[in-house]
């Protein structure tokens with residue numbers, strides 16, 4: 291599903307000069323596999339997710355998702371790839387505030403196939419337990435509910451790989467559990483591969499495979515600063 | 516969900532800011548449309564009022580524009596007068612002889628044709644004597660032919676009609692020489708009816724009365740011309756008013772008028788005592804007009820002006836540039852409003868950066884998020900433009916009765932003025948230009964750095 295080889299990511303530093311954040315010789319995820327990624331703050335976990343989603347381009351190396359070599363794609367190609375293959379859930383502020391819950395879910399379909407399936411959008415909301423909140427605006431939803439809408443939206447485009455960046459960090463423990471269950475169960479039932487960044491060992495323990503960034507990245511977080 | 520819908524949602528989400536920028540654009544567009552409409556109304560009013568059935572105005576030498584303003588519009592400062600003999604030049608010998616017999620004067624006048632008589636042919640020459648006022652309205656001394664022969668309306672084919680009463684007569688037993696006809700607005704404003712007596716004042720609205728009134732015998736139906744604002748009195752009665760007779764010069768040769776001894780009518784002014792302010796001339800054959808105009812202007816005694824030409828000159832030299840300046844100013848208002856759109860959207864770009872990044876994370880291309888912003892400024896342009904256009908037309912339409920009273924021009928709710936349709940592409944291009952700056956910012960928005968929470 292995902293194969294990373296000799297990936298190097300450098301950033302231009304604000305003061306000039308380059309900062310190497312990632313140097314990953316090899317990292318793989320199988321189809322429908324679920325992986326928790328833990329690591330120190332500033333280690334480059336978010337950066338790695340952005341690279342896999344094609345929202346950043348690698349400095350060198352190879353990223354293959356579903357047999358597509360991302361590093362060879364143009365920016366438009368990566369946009370198309372992302373719309374078709376990747377689902378993404380952020381830590382916070384996932385939803386567009388101008389749109390209702392169901393419209394946010396539909397946005398997940400708009401940029402992919404372009405075909406909007408209203409029934410499926412409502413169905414997805416129903417699955418995350420928010421059928422009655424379909425027409426609520428994000429600011430009328432609790433943070434946990436917003437995260438559940440974001441999950442519904444990430445699934446809307448029928449992705450092959452779901453990337454989740456600390457989706458439960460801002461949610462109270464009870465809601466966090468239900469959000470987590472939702473992600474894990476949905477991915478399992480739809481055979482979607484899952485890569486989730488988390489700081490919580492409790493969360494990580496729910497996964498069959500746990501990776502520490504320090505083990506796959508040759509650049510230690512501390513050295514960066 | 517297409518990009519336009521997304522833009523519409525964004526427009527509605529920032530409702531206050533969207534409303535205010537749309538409002539300012541609406542006011543800008545409304546102003547432009549109103550100025551354009553006023554431009555159209557003014558030029559139509561002037562030109563329509565200059566289309567009066569006669570083709571030349573003859574008056575004392577001086578400003579042709581002032582002659583036109585006085586004789587056609589009854590506006591501007593009163594001008595000098597012409598001797599009555601100048602008016603007689605438009606008539607053949609036999610009619611001139613008849614005038615001498617009737618009024619008294621130099622018999623030699625009746626022995627030759629008037630120098631312009633040949634040019635007039637079967638047209639007409641109608642005298643006007645100005646100088647008196649009724650309140651703020653000009654009093655126009657003239658002859659019954661005025662109501663017979665002049666035409667008005669868009670096709671210049673409508674004769675005068677009377678809402679009440681009839682045209683004035685030169686003489687009758689009841690009112691003798693003192694009959695008058697009121698223009699429709701004079702009647703409406705003064706409340707006078709047929710049978711009332713109108714007392715003119717001499718020289719200006721505050722001047723003193725003459726001690727002689729004119730009986731109202733008719734009220735004109737509205738014509739949408741300056742005639743609505745005038746009081747028409749019988750020229751012979753006008754002459755008989757105190758102070759209207761020109762002193763007779765010492766060397767004047769005069770034969771007294773032939774009078775039936777039984778005639779009880781009061782004596783009229785003699786030809787040397789008579790003056791006219793201007794003469795409205797229609798050439799029987801319009802081809803003769805330029806030749807006659809040259810002859811009159813070369814005579815050194817009078818001038819002839821074509822009212823339509825004078826009015827077009829006035830429009831193009833004074834009114835046109837003035838209105839153009841106004842139009843430029845209002846167009847600048849539009850540009851300022853469009854700049855407001857730019858600032859409003861650009862200011863909100865900070866809030867939007869995250870939204871844009873989220874959309875990009877969902878697979879939206881750079882081009883798509885750019886268009887969302889451009890569409891938003893287009894929405895503002897279309898709503899603001901349409902509302903402004905409508906506002907202006909409703910405003911003009913609701914002032915329609917007033918405008919028609921003042922100018923005779925009828926305005927419909929959707930009567931579109933010249934060049935108005937150009938406003939639509941103008942506003943669209945303007946708003947696209949206003950949208951480009953924030954749209955470029957959207958285009959450049961970096962996904963990665965705007966998503967790291």
Ligand SMILES: Nc1ncnc2c1ncn2[C@@H]1O[C@H](COP(=O)(O)OP(=O)(O)OP(=O)(O)O)[C@@H](O)[C@H]1O
Pocket residue numbers: 301302303304309311329330331332333334335336337338514963964967
């Ligand atoms: N656009 C950028 N330009 C320059 N440096 C960047 C950029 N984005 C991230 N970095 C740097 O890369 C490093 C890794 O950042 P990243 O956000 O991936 O860490 P992280 O592991 O997700 O941390 P956290 O657990 O706190 O979210 C940081 O030192 C950060 O300063």
Ligand SMILES: [Mg+2]
Pocket residue numbers: 335336337455
């Ligand atoms: Mg992070």
